[in-house]
Amino acid sequence: EMQLVESGGGLVQPGGFLKLSCAASGFTFTGCWMNWVRQAPGKGLEWVASIEEDGSANFLVDSVKGRFTVTRDNAQKSIYLHLYSLRADDTAVYYCAKNSGQSDRYSPFDHWGRGTLVSVSS
Amino acid sequence: DIVMTQSPDSLSVSVGDRATISCKSSQSLYKSNKKNYLAWYQLKSGQPPKLLVSWASVRESGVPDRFSGSGSRTEFTLTITNLQAEDVAVYSCQQYYEIPYTFGQGTKLEI
Numbered sequence: 001e002m003q004l005v006e007s008g009g010g011l012v013q014p015g016g017f018l019k020l021s022c023a024a025s026g027f028t029f030t031g032c033w034m035n036w037v038r039q040a041p042g043k044g045l046e047w048v049a050s051i052e053e054d055g056s057a058n059f060l061v062d063s064v065k066g067r068f069t070v071t072r073d074n075a076q077k078s079i080y081l082h083l084y085s086l087r088a089d090d091t092a093v094y095y096c097a098k099n100s101g102q103s104d105r106y107s108p109f110d111h112w113g114r115g116t117l118v119s120v121s122s
Numbered sequence: 123d124i125v126m127t128q129s130p131d132s133l134s135v136s137v138g139d140r141a142t143i144s145c146k147s148s149q150s151l152y153k154s155n156k157k158n159y160l161a162w163y164q165l166k167s168g169q170p171p172k173l174l175v176s177w178a179s180v181r182e183s184g185v186p187d188r189f190s191g192s193g194s195r196t197e198f199t200l201t202i203t204n205l206q207a208e209d210v211a212v213y214s215c216q217q218y219y220e221i222p223y224t225f226g227q228g229t230k231l232e233i
Contacts, residue, residue: 004170035223037171045163045171045214047223059221095170099218106218108161110182112170 009116022096145215
């Protein structure tokens with residue numbers, strides 16, 4: 001069974017740092033683009049970051065460029081999101097999701113984790 | 123960036139009814155391979171988002187056939203027939219035509 005499990009969320013002060021992790025199992029991790037998507041309270045889904053199968057390429061939404069970084073460790077079958085200089089509007093549930101296509105970023109997200117809550121507040 | 127706009131924002135229906143949700147993109151999602159790069163997701167509180175339809179009209183395995191997707195290029199529709207109580211959720215469209223991927227604002231379905 002395919003599974004994605006996020007961890008690392010919590011309450012942090014503005015300007016603070018968090019590291020989110022997503023552990024994958026049940027599929028060929030090295031063949032998939034992986035993503036982070038967030039949902040702020042009362043808002044819709046917002047794509048945050050994508051990373052290529054071998055980690056050589058990654059993309060970030062403009063609002064987090066320069067503040068967030070996305071990495072992966074294929075040996076650990078995990079991806080990570082490093083959140084620096086956090087702001088109140090980064091408060092959201094952060095989901096990990098995989099692209100359905102083999103080595104294809106132009107494919108839908110067929111499996112998602114349950115998410116981890118990041119709250120930015122003083 | 124491609125802007126995805128859904129309508130309506132919310133929809134109140136009865137069990138057994140038909141619901142239609144619209145999604146419009148600011149540019150065509152159709153590529154030369156004759157595919158539309160559009161997906162529909164179901165969001166329920168406390169659960170991970172669920173992929174219902176990909177490529178605008180391909181129902182995912184295990185999704186009831188009362189869910190159907192249609193449309194092309196810039197206009198798409200998710201139709202739910204014979205609505206069931208368990209269909210209460212927020213439905214969101216997404217384009218994966220290009221990065222940044224973008225989602226519609228969501229349509230809340232209430233019964």
